[in-house]
Amino acid sequence: xxxxxxxxxxxxxxNGAFYAAFExxxxxxxxxxxxxxxxxxxxxxxxxxxxxxxxxxxxxxAIFANTPYIQFVLTDEVVTVAGDVGWVTVDENILQAHAxxxxxxxxxxxxxxxxVAATNVFVSEGDRWRMVVHHGSPVQVTQPDIxx
Amino acid sequence: xxxxxxxxxxxxxxNGAFYAAFExxxxxxxxxxxxxxxxxxxxxxxxxxxxxxxxxxxxxxAIFANTPYIQFVLTDEVVTVAGDVGWVTVDENILQAHAxxxxxxxxxxxxxxxxVAATNVFVSEGDRWRMVVHHGSPVQVTQPDIxx
Numbered sequence: 073x074x075x076x077x078x079x080x081x082x083x084x085x086x087n088g089a090f091y092a093a094f095e096x097x098x099x100x101x102x103x104x105x106x107x108x109x110x111x112x113x114x115x116x117x118x119x120x121x122x123x124x125x126x127x128x129x130x131x132x133x134a135i136f137a138n139t140p141y142i143q144f145v146l147t148d149e150v151v152t153v154a155g156d157v158g159w160v161t162v163d164e165n166i167l168q169a170h171a172x173x174x175x176x177x178x179x180x181x182x183x184x185x186x187x188v189a190a191t192n193v194f195v196s197e198g199d200r201w202r203m204v205v206h207h208g209s210p211v212q213v214t215q216p217d218i219x220x
Numbered sequence: 221x222x223x224x225x226x227x228x229x230x231x232x233x234x235n236g237a238f239y240a241a242f243e244x245x246x247x248x249x250x251x252x253x254x255x256x257x258x259x260x261x262x263x264x265x266x267x268x269x270x271x272x273x274x275x276x277x278x279x280x281x282a283i284f285a286n287t288p289y290i291q292f293v294l295t296d297e298v299v300t301v302a303g304d305v306g307w308v309t310v311d312e313n314i315l316q317a318h319a320x321x322x323x324x325x326x327x328x329x330x331x332x333x334x335x336v337a338a339t340n341v342f343v344s345e346g347d348r349w350r351m352v353v354h355h356g357s358p359v360q361v362t363q364p365d366i367x368x
Contacts, residue, residue: 115309118359120335121309150259150271155304155305157304159341159353189263193307193341
């Protein structure tokens, strides 16, 4: 964001702004993070890929409406920049509450934890980096047994 | 690949080479698709993100050893190029057989289908495009109900 930052720092800042907007469930903040174009896409955990800004922002609206509380602890955040494109792989350790659909005065929100593997792609636009891809997927297995 | 191709065509070719290598379960072909560097990463469906070429190639070796048969029908393949980076979002309609771990002459492989949402990132290297990110995630829900 600041003109003195390296591209990697700027992409890291943009990635941080994405998670801040998500935690705040703030559609204006989230909207400011993204490029508003046909080439953007989002793949929420377990969802099919949604393409184009209209569908992307619609998904955030739906998610925010059903998320009373969400907190991210980010681990293994790795930022790479190649020219005008930067991408981040990061593990999202999530604590969240789900809205009780059967509501009523006695209803309490259910808290749950999840681990999501995310890939986020940003494109440079002047001195700003705008998100063009968010892909999050549920981690269902522990570290696979791989010989390296 | 051919010097006369547009960047979008070249990225589409590179993406096709990735799936051809996957269908062939051929480690040499798969190796030729990827950049061999620390910045590459792979997130297989349900797996945590693996970073660096050693872990990436190790994962392909493990998957190929346990995949007697796999076939991809790709739908909604969308290619975007920005400078030296290209990315593809694509739906993988998969038919595959899993190795019978309890083996024996009577063993038959079990066929199953799956839908995986994939994001693939490529970086230009001379006249070649090399894969730096493959992220595949299981689609567990039908098209979400989103107002757009």
